[in-house]
């Protein structure tokens with residue numbers, strides 16, 4: 514499976530669209546962040562991350578220049594899981610702006626993901642305040658009679674909402 518990246522630069526903002534998996538090497542690790550003030554990563558086409566990828570992501574993220582903000586969009590479930598489980602996976606300056614939440618229909622056995630956005634379906638904890646999640650209502654698999662619900666254990670998948678940022 515090929516990995517690729519689409520990179521655009523505007524002033525000091527770099528936007529990358531990452532494709533494929535994050536393993537020993539990822540084109541993301543090669544992106545020059547010299548004088549970059551904001552790094553925007555679209556992860557909608559990332560399918561998985563393996564254990565070497567996790568290690569290298571952490572090593573890479575430690576070298577992100579101080580003052581360079583990072584925004585993650587459409588973070589796939591496999592990466593959300595790592596953020597929940599691996600301390601230090603999500604760099605201090607990074608914000609998960611949207612995530613993919615797995616959905617499942619029992620009747621059709623249909624699996625898919627829905628995008629949850631920061632400030633809409635979830636709020637991050639800040640200071641003393643805990644983060645919250647509000648699942649959208651009336652989500653359908655395509656058939657009206659079915660129940661289409663999140664296929665995650667909320668306390669596990671949304672654990673990252675409990676990470677408090679200093680206010």
Ligand SMILES: [Zn+2]
Pocket residue numbers: 618619620621622623654655656659660
């Ligand atoms: Zn269904």
